[in-house]
Amino acid sequence: MRRAGLKILMFLPAAAVLMLAGSILLNVSAVSKPAPRQAAPANAQSEHRLFSQGRDVFRYDTFGDQSFWGGGLQLHKAIEGSKLGGVGAGLSPKNALAAGLKVDAAALPSAVVQAIKKGKVDLDSPKTTLALIKLNAVVGVKGFFNSKGTLRSVGLTCAVCHSTVDDSFAKGIGRRLDGWANRDLNVGAVISLAPNLKPVTDLLGADEATVKKALASWGPGKFDAKLFLDGKAFMPDGKSAATLIPSAYGLNGVNLATYTGFGQMTYWNAFVANLEMHGQGNFVDARLNNPIQFPIAARAGFFDVRHTPDLVTPKLGALQYYQLGLQPPAPPKGSYDPARAQRGKAIFDGEGKCSSCHVPPTFSEPGSNLRKPAEICTDSFDADRSPTGAYRTTPLRGLWARAKGGFYHDGRYPTLGAVVDHYNSCFGLNLSTRDRGDLVQYLKNIH
Ligand code: HEC
Ligand code: HEC
Numbered sequence: 001m002r003r004a005g006l007k008i009l010m011f012l013p014a015a016a017v018l019m020l021a022g023s024i025l026l027n028v029s030a031v032s033k034p035a036p037r038q039a040a041p042a043n044a045q046s047e048h049r050l051f052s053q054g055r056d057v058f059r060y061d062t063f064g065d066q067s068f069w070g071g072g073l074q075l076h077k078a079i080e081g082s083k084l085g086g087v088g089a090g091l092s093p094k095n096a097l098a099a100g101l102k103v104d105a106a107a108l109p110s111a112v113v114q115a116i117k118k119g120k121v122d123l124d125s126p127k128t129t130l131a132l133i134k135l136n137a138v139v140g141v142k143g144f145f146n147s148k149g150t151l152r153s154v155g156l157t158c159a160v161c162h163s164t165v166d167d168s169f170a171k172g173i174g175r176r177l178d179g180w181a182n183r184d185l186n187v188g189a190v191i192s193l194a195p196n197l198k199p200v201t202d203l204l205g206a207d208e209a210t211v212k213k214a215l216a217s218w219g220p221g222k223f224d225a226k227l228f229l230d231g232k233a234f235m236p237d238g239k240s241a242a243t244l245i246p247s248a249y250g251l252n253g254v255n256l257a258t259y260t261g262f263g264q265m266t267y268w269n270a271f272v273a274n275l276e277m278h279g280q281g282n283f284v285d286a287r288l289n290n291p292i293q294f295p296i297a298a299r300a301g302f303f304d305v306r307h308t309p310d311l312v313t314p315k316l317g318a319l320q321y322y323q324l325g326l327q328p329p330a331p332p333k334g335s336y337d338p339a340r341a342q343r344g345k346a347i348f349d350g351e352g353k354c355s356s357c358h359v360p361p362t363f364s365e366p367g368s369n370l371r372k373p374a375e376i377c378t379d380s381f382d383a384d385r386s387p388t389g390a391y392r393t394t395p396l397r398g399l400w401a402r403a404k405g406g407f408y409h410d411g412r413y414p415t416l417g418a419v420v421d422h423y424n425s426c427f428g429l430n431l432s433t434r435d436r437g438d439l440v441q442y443l444k445n446i447h
Pocket of ligand 1 (some may be wrong): 158159
């Protein structure tokens with residue numbers, strides 16, 4: 001489709017393309033009246049409904065996790081600050097943006113937009129943050145207000161980590177880019193704001209200072225999803241055990257999800273909603289009932305979580321449907337050299353042996369996409385924290401849009417050039433400097 005004259009779509013952000021696709025679907029369904037008593041009611045209209053339901057879940061659904069972030073950690077009190085009934089200095093929009101939280105410009109009424117433009121909005125006041133949360137404009141952060149307008153609780157959604165904005169209005173403020181990894185977000189710093197870390201210290205069986213040290217070690221763009229399973233915060237060499245937040249686009253057709261291939265996408269969605277976000281759903285995985293590999297999870301009973309009502313399972317279908325439609329973004333014009341990329345493709349498919357694992361069009365592997373750490377000349381630390389003991393061949397589409405923070409699960413290679421150098425020595429490829437450069441140009445264009 002991309003090559004069939006729809007080139008202009010390539011230069012629109014993915015979200016805009018999706019919205020365009022969405023509005024086309026909407027128009028189609030608006031003009032075509034459903035025939036009564038159809039034998040198979042599944043049609044464009046119901047598909048569109050599923051898509052928009054999934055988008056709402058992805059962007060706005062907390063799965064009831066406000067009972068943890070608000071009810072337990074009291075995060076809303078740290079956002080309010082003591083002047084507004086909370087604790088501490090409160091979270092100003094400036095500090096929220098500095099921690100990598102994003103603002104959805106489309107959620108701002110034009111009066112607010114005008115006021116920001118004229119410098120009339122106080123970006124140093126937590127009051128403004130509360131107003132933005134009330135407008136549902138802080139991406140991935142959902143406020144719960146009482147009838148007097150007081151913030152009573154706060155929850156997180158998938159979008160907080162797996163969306164960013166295009167900065168079209170100002171840095172950190174713009175149109176949503178769903179599925180993009182938020183490599184600016186300092187999750188550890190946000191959690192550290194919480195006035196009450198007891199739910200986390202209890203879970204991990206560690207004191208507050210130890211927990212804060214672990215949280216501070218993550219830095220922007222990283223989160224340690226396995227800390228709540230095994231309590232390991234650092235690698236043997238003392239580096240943080242956190243992984244990069246991956247993108248959630250370009251996963252259509254990819255077998256196992258996560259860097260270590262924990263399970264399929266919908267498995268992982270349920271895992272995260274229940275065990276990481278602490279939503280109120282059902283989740284089962286007997287592999288986690290392993291006190292040696294997963295002491296924290298085994299003690300907390302994460303292998304069999306039940307809630308009534310189940311606020312996660314009924315949403316998994318729509319969520320998955322939406323995620324499968326998240327297209328990787330095309331690289332901006334001028335961000336790579338097309339002629340060199342063309343030559344790089346030949347190396348990727350030939351001498352470089354890359355496509356023996358990164359098989360187009362998913363650029364992961366059909367069938368089992370797991371590899372032993374030694375196959376890619378890497379250590380097994382993160383693989384050993386997973387039931388698979390392996391690394392999943394990373395799907396490479398839209399790599400360019402997650403370059404910040406580096407590559408490989410923990411960002412150990414700061415640039416694509418460093419990744420290529422690693423393979424060059426690992427596989428003894430003897431690629432020339434020019435070949436390696438061409439390969440990098442190709443990697444920048446895979447989408
Ligand atoms: C606090 C940040 C955070 C939140 C919130 C979050 N994720 Fe993630 N997500 C991550 C990290 C980090 C990983 C990588 C984990 C790993 O590989 O060990 C990940 C991995 C994934 C993957 C696998 C991607 C791939 O390349 O296979 C998917 C899919 C995903 N998340 C979807 C979701 C969904 C859906 C939600 C909401 C239910 C969600 N995430 C909430 C941080 C987050
Ligand atoms: C034996 C299978 C295999 C081969 C061959 C292979 N890769 Fe990989 N690739 C992997 C695995 C597994 C990972 C995940 C490593 C990790 O995250 O620690 C990966 C990760 C990557 C990443 C990082 C993606 C990200 O988002 O962090 C890039 C880039 C990459 N490979 C490019 C290449 C290139 C270029 C070649 C050829 C020179 C190549 N790969 C050959 C299996 C392979």
